[in-house]
Amino acid sequence: MSEFFHMGGYALYVWLSYAVAAVILIANIVIPKLQHKRMLKTLTKKMLRAEQLK
Amino acid sequence: MIKSSLARVFFALLKRDLLLAFRHRSELFNPLLFFVLVVTLFPLGTGADTKLLQAIAPGIIWVAALLAAMLSLDTIFRSDFEDGSLELLLLNPHPTSILVLAKVLAHWLITGLPLMIIAPLLALFLGMDQELIGLLVVTLFLGTPVLSLIGAVAIALTVGLKRGGILLSLLVLPFYVPVLIFATNAIEMAMSGLPVTAQLWILGSFLLLAITLTPWPTAAALKLSLS
């Protein structure tokens, strides 16, 4: 098992690469999800405000 | 209504732009001064080692020419956009893409041609071989119009923006890479005595492609920016 993580001496490069991949791939999913939530919230708020003004 | 032919409109536009440039001398001289300044800074930054300077001279001159061309791009459409004559240009019944070509040609005559004329002097400053100077001028002759033509697309896209400066360089520089590569490569090959016809043909084909292909996106981008 430790041999697997050791990667024949290239552990730093291999695992760092996979870590960077994970960060970039996850960020591109999480960011739009958060934006979506925020967008729905602000739009709802705006709609409610517009209804109150009527 | 007087109908004027396309050729007449083309040359009228060219003449107008040249005349305007000669009245605002700074437009004419600023890119040139910038070009000279950048080239002068290099020996001060790298040390005046003749061999080193000789080796990197084509690169220095071309990068400086590229930056000078980029900085002067703004003048193609900016003032016309601000005083509204750009809208009149688009209302003209003749195809905008050809009128755009007139403006780009004027711009090249104002900025590219002077660079070409002063480049031999700078090449001497950097200790380039005298036989190579002719080649340098040829690469500039083939290359700088391409820079103006590609730049016209980018400036047409950003002309409506107040702060287009940095954005313009980001848009334009990746597209300038092939010209830079082949132009400097031609000179470097000639330095080591190798034939350079291939590079010159490629530069020439870039020029022909740019003349035929870039006016359309430029015209389309102008329409977008004015919408």
Next chain:
Amino acid sequence: MMKFIHKTASPPYFYQLSGRWIPWLAGITVLLLLAGLYGGLIVAPTDYQQGESYRIIFIHVPAAWMSLFVYIAMAVAGAIGLIWRIKLAESVAVCSAPIGAGFTLLALITGSMWGKPMWGAWWVWDARLTSELLLLFLYFGVMSLYAAIADKRVASRAVALLALVGVVNIPVIHYSVEWWNTLHQGPTIAKFDKPSIDLRMLIPLLIMATAFKFYYVWALLLRVRVELLERERNTQWVKLLLKQLKG
């Protein structure tokens, strides 16, 4: 046919439809990624020349392929948007840019991680790395142009134009960089082109590449939905949707 396209591409319909697709896309992407990682990290044998360090290619190569694929997809979507004025295609073009930039950045970083043990330097002016870097600048140009223009309909058309000009230029840039590189005699190690690649390496590589494709569609739909909501904020369907969510 055109009727079908217009119906599917209409923002309210697409918003609903994509909402149903997203869980499936997410599931397929995760399954494929797990399969590819298992194949690449555990099953695939050690390379006899590069040792274990070659395992970086299971993300580097798919990311590099995707960096080009996304740019082309962006240009095609942009062209469709420009010609047929389909709003959805405009959004697809705009939303592809950050994802493509992500892939490009990933390809660059993993390339440099692979290069450090192989070449002994973090960065080498290798032809492929250099053209990847220029591609990243092209993506940044697209993204900043979109951000700079206030009217988003105009901005997305400007982006489409830029992407089209870019897609014509990418091969020119790529081949000139290659020419520049071979003449300057940079590192001559051919990167990953071995005469025959072991099947146990090739299969995980292809699985990862497919996973990245599904990932792209997934991430793209997520972005497009936000974009559609923002653009259509004043339309009836968005208001109906908000009321449904509230009540």
